[in-house]
Amino acid sequence: MTKATTFSSWVSPDLHIRNQKHLLHHKNVKPTLRSLQFLSQSFNTLYCTRIPATLTLTTTSNHQVTDYNAGIFRFCEMGNLQKAMDLVCKSEEIDSKTYCHILQLCAESKALHHGKTVHNLICSRGIELDSVLGSKLVFMYVTCGDVREGRRIFDKIEKHHVFLWNFMMNAYAKMALGNENFGESIHGYVLKLGFGLDCTVVNSMIALYFKRGNIDNARKLFDHLPERDVITWNTMINGYVANSLPETAFEVFKNMLYSTVSMDSATMVSAVAACASMSFLTLGQTIHAFAVKSEFNKETKFNNTLLDMYSKCGDMDAALQVFKNMNESSVVSWTSLIAGYTRKGESHKAIELFLNMKKKGVKPDTFTVTSILHACASNGSLEKGKEVHNYIKENQIQSLAVSNALMDMYAKCGSMDDSYHVFSETPFKDIVSWNTMIGGYSKNSLPSEALTLFTKMQSEIKPDNITMTCILPACASLASLNKGREIHTHVLKKGFSSDQFVINALIDMYMKCGALLLAKSLFEITKIKNLVTWTIMIAGYAMHGFGHEALSTFKRMRENNEKGKRGIEPNEASFTSILHACSHSGLLKEGQEFYKIMVNEFKIEPKLEHYASMVDLLSKTGKLSEAYKFIKKMPVKPNSTIWGALLCGCRFHHDVKLAEKVAEEIFELEPENTGNYLLLANIYSEAEKWEEVKVLRDRVSKRGLKKNVGCSWIEIKGEVYIFVGGDKENPEAKKIESLLDKLKMEMKKDGCLDRVKYGLVDEDMEKEVKVCGHSEKLAMGFGILKLAHGRTIRVSKNMRVCWECHEMAKFVSKNVGRQIVLRDSNRFHHFKDGFCSCRGYW
């Protein structure tokens, strides 16, 4: 008997491999060609073998069959494990064959606990462990997941059937799938045994290497194989497609055409799939023609791949044509069509198809419902999404992908409560589930929820690179630099820093947290910058009021400035950013020039955000009537942002007459927004038109408008402190108040407050609509008290900063010598030495 191997603890993957090598070198059994092929197959398909029942029945001992044996056999046949167990425990007169039966049932039911009981009975009753009963025990343990115990029994067995070798190796293979070197050690053994030139064995090895992403080794095997069959070629094409190398797959396909091997339908399927993943429509059409000639187009599987190719290439007419010409369509055909229309943004057509398919009696499966949920999500149609959800519940179409698609649909339709409901009811969540939820909270302006879930996630599953891109916008939205830096550390530790999405999200986070220098240095050290990287940087400079830096970044992007790299062409979003930059810095000439370039050179049709930037730019630079004319000439209906930009301009340049006209347009669009009424009231009071102020105040109180609550927050040592106007609850409230009083006195002495008399004139009005509340002043005061001298004070506000607070920040930056970065709902203000980066353009 082979000496039993003892394991002191649960084994590492490395140890499994050593054991498996040991298995292969076992002295008694010579591996057959089939067993080697089987071994590599086990990697590829996770093929799970059952020891056939006949194996156990052929060589059982001749014990007398008692009533108990017959009874247990019957219960096993019926699958009633509990009853069979009861009988096994009751009688000692049980033969080896019966133990085999019950162990088989334990394995099938994955009942390790019962299996162990049977094993104990066998031992305590002194039943001989022959190769058949031993094999069955091994089978039971391995199937139930206890490979270590299975191996212990395996080593006790004297004579092994080759099937058990394969089975044991398969079990180890499954466990060792994640190991880099394992494939190579099997490969070495294959060569040693002289199977290196055998087509069938090598085909399996090639597939194994591709499965493991080891493309070079797969290629080497292929290159050295003297005789290749159709499966060799197909495996190569398929392997390259699966490893996202469709171009190489195509090279192989071309070479196959010149070889003596003729293609089969699997070749066609792989080649068409390669075209699909490359969006190579013309090539796909050529193969289509070839397939028609060779009559491959009779097969449903091929036609489905073809349909999917057209759908992925965006040619929905061709996809529909294939669909119509098909002899038999399946749920796969319908799903490919639905997915195609969804990708094209034609969600209504996808939904229509879904309904049609149900009408035709084709039953949607998990793939279909995930596609249709995606369509509802991109359409934002919560109602349709809910209908699909009901259908899923009624028909019990369950899978993790379906749950994830449901969470995503609810998140994209803005219903995070429904999304969380699905999440909490999903028993086994994967990384996609967590990422979808965290990203959903971030996008739905629920950053605290996103951060809470992120913390919870870490105790259950390892976050990945996508998690980073989901959580970083939440840090950005809270302006939580501490949290953002913490995540950056995590990114570096886990090696996500080569991911372009992660880097872009980090730069964006630093920009939105006001850490312009950190954003800039990360941007500069990032070697590969894509359009989004550049646009984030330009948008960042824009929101910080660094117009010239934004312009030079835009220029750098378009030039061949990086070594050996071609310049990048701007798109719609880049122009939004650069126009923003111009308007935030009052760069009239440049802005107008960019607008022209966008429309004339790049043929980009302006969107509302482009128009808004232009109106903002004209208004800020005093071109009020031009701005008004610009709005009137717009081919689309202006929104409140556009009119609002002009109204701000009217205040800045004291044009009461135009302001009245503009305000009426906004009041019509946003009758509930108190901010607009206050803005007009300020314009009146600055022009000392007290009667108009009074009329407006009456209008506001008559409407009984909702009060907007302004709030500001500051992060100190990782804690976020939130302030609302007139807040006295903060334990430091008294200290802050006396500090602010002192500052106000000094400002008065300096004559600073003379400049802000306009904003303060109508205090009643201000109290009534309670728009400002000067919460930013409280947060700044708290920062002065709590942060060491020399540290920048970073405050965020959910509305635009008020004039008085702005003046105070300027004063503090000069007279107290503190740098302040204030983020309001519109832009950043950097205060230093008595100046603000906005230079009045806010």
Add this chain to the structure above:
DNA sequence: TTAGGGTTAG
């Protein structure tokens, strides 16, 4: 060896 789905920044 062979078809379809869900999460990712401006």
